[in-house]
Amino acid sequence: MDSYTLALGSAIWLGILTSISPCPLATNIAAISFIGRRVDSPRKVLAAGLLYTLGRMVTYLVLGFLIVTSVLSIPELAMFLQQNMNKFLGPLLIIVGMFLLDLISFSLPGSSLGSSMQGKVERFGIWGAALLGLLFALSFCPVSAALFFGSLIPLAVDHQSSIVMPTVYGVGTALPVIVFAFVIAMSTRMVGVMFNKLKIIEKWARRITGVVFIAVGIYYTLIYIFGINIFN
Numbered sequence: 238m239d240s241y242t243l244a245l246g247s248a249i250w251l252g253i254l255t256s257i258s259p260c261p262l263a264t265n266i267a268a269i270s271f272i273g274r275r276v277d278s279p280r281k282v283l284a285a286g287l288l289y290t291l292g293r294m295v296t297y298l299v300l301g302f303l304i305v306t307s308v309l310s311i312p313e314l315a316m317f318l319q320q321n322m323n324k325f326l327g328p329l330l331i332i333v334g335m336f337l338l339d340l341i342s343f344s345l346p347g348s349s350l351g352s353s354m355q356g357k358v359e360r361f362g363i364w365g366a367a368l369l370g371l372l373f374a375l376s377f378c379p380v381s382a383a384l385f386f387g388s389l390i391p392l393a394v395d396h397q398s399s400i401v402m403p404t405v406y407g408v409g410t411a412l413p414v415i416v417f418a419f420v421i422a423m424s425t426r427m428v429g430v431m432f433n434k435l436k437i438i439e440k441w442a443r444r445i446t447g448v449v450f451i452a453v454g455i456y457y458t459l460i461y462i463f464g465i466n467i468f469n
Contacts, residue, residue, distance in 0.1 A: 240396075241396055241398075244392055244395075244396050244398070244402065245401070245402065245405055247388075247392060248389060248392060248393075248402040248403075248405045248406045248409070249405045249406065249408065249409040250409070250446075251384050251385075251388050251389050251392075251406055251409065252389075252405065252406040252407065252408065252409020252410045252412070253409045253410075253412055254337075254384060254442060254443065254446055255380070255381045255384045255385070255406075255409070255410045256409060256410045256411065256412055256413050256414075257413060257438065257439035257442065257443075258378075258380040258381060258384075258439065258443060261373075261378065261380075261381050261410065262413070262436075262439065264373040264376060265373075265411075265413050265414050267373075268289050268366070268369055268370070268373060268414050269413075269414055269417045269418070269421070271285075271365070271366065271369060272285040272286055272289065272366055272414070272418060272421065282418050282421050283418050283419065285366040285418065286366070286414050286415050286417075286418025286419075287415070287418075288364065288366040288367040288370070289366040289367065289369060289370040289411060289414050290370065290407075290408060290411035290414065290415055291367055291370065292366070292367040292368060292369065292370025292371040292372075292373075292374065293370040293371070293373065293374040293407050293408075293410050293411045294370075294404055294407035294408055294411065295371065295407070296370070296371050296374035296375060296407065297374060297385070297403045297404070297406055297407035297410070298400065298403045298404045298407060300385075300403065301389070301390065301393055301399060301400075301402065301403025301404075301406070302399045302400060302403065304390055305390065305393045305394055305397075305398070305399035305403075306399045308394050309394065309397060309399070322391065322394065322395050323457055323460075323461040324457075324461045324462050325391065326391060326395075326454070326457050326461075327454045327455070327456075327457030327458030327459075327460075327461060327462060328454065328458060329387050329388070329391060329454070330388070330450045330451070330453050330454030330457065331450070331451050331454035331455065331458070332383070332387060332454075333383045333384065333387045333388050333447075333450050333454075334446075334447040334448065334449075334450030334451035334454060335447070335451065336379060336380055336383040336387075336447075337380065337383075337443045337444070337446055337447030337450065338443075338444060338447040338448070338451075342379050370411065374407070374410070380443075381410075385406070388450075389402065389403065389406050
């Protein structure tokens with residue numbers, strides 16, 4: 238498996254982990270409630286789920302494209318990052334891992350933006366799902382901000398991928414809504430059971446990823462900052 242394929246896998250995993258973290262999961266639940274309440278046919282449920290996914294994907298694509306291309310368009314900065322990215326990744330991964338393990342936290346004043354706007358987009362009907370996806374994607378909370386800005390963006394810069402990786406990440410963040418759109422279209426009875434299982438999965442997935450991030454961050458820090466190779 239080449240490094241780019243591995244990076245793509247990491248991007249979609251970061252998106253999935255973002256989607257099932259408590260704050261983004263809450264917005265996804267709100268989106269599912271919106272989709273299930275506002276439409277009256279399985280076909281429209283699925284269409285609304287896909288439109289919501291499109292809204293999130295476009296938001297992260299635009300943000301990622303602007304940030305990554307801005308960084309890479311400055312030759313000196315691009316060269317500096319290419320030469321020193323591994324030095325930055327170590328501490329960044331440790332910090333993100335600490336967020337995932339709830340060892341550190343902070344609050345973002347705009348984290349409730351999406352929830353407050355939900356009622357205002359209902360008048361757009363099925364097309365409101367796309368707008369809701371866009372708004373919820375902009376409603377960063379500490380974990381999602383750490384995963385996007387602290388993990389996805391450095392990964393995209395390192396592989397000079399301003400379009401593909403942010404897009405893959407955006408799709409990953411909306412996967413639960415896609416899944417539950419199918420569930421709602423077939424049977425609403427299964428939704429509660431699946432959400433309970435998803436909470437358990439999120440808890441362990443976040444902890445395992447946090448431990449892995451810290452371990453890899455420590456390894457990168459020892460190798461690229463202190464020049465210590467623990468395997469030699």
